[in-house]
Amino acid sequence: MITCKQASELVSRTQEGPLSLREKLSLRLHLLICDGCARFAKQVNFLREAMQRYRQ
Template sequence: MLNCKQVTRLASARLDRRLTLRERLSFRLHLMMCAACRRFDAQLQFMHGAMSRFGRGERPDREDR
């Protein structure tokens, strides 16, 4: 079973590479039980998407402000 520190590392790593099957299963199992890691993952995904859009020069929608 992964601990929260390991899950945060995997959450970051999956932005750069595809996780192995074992990593994905362990990651998802932990997220089912840990609300803090679910929030961290959601925030990380949001920031990654926002920075990708910023890097492409896209402007935020009115609703995003």
């Protein structure tokens, strides 16, 4: 099981490129059990989508 620190690092790395299958799975698993990181991931995804929309 990965830590919250590792999870948030993985979330940030999704901004730069795709994660490996293993990383994706461990991140998803962590987000299922950790509310704080799930919220963080949601925020990051929301921001990324907003940025993409802004750029278009």
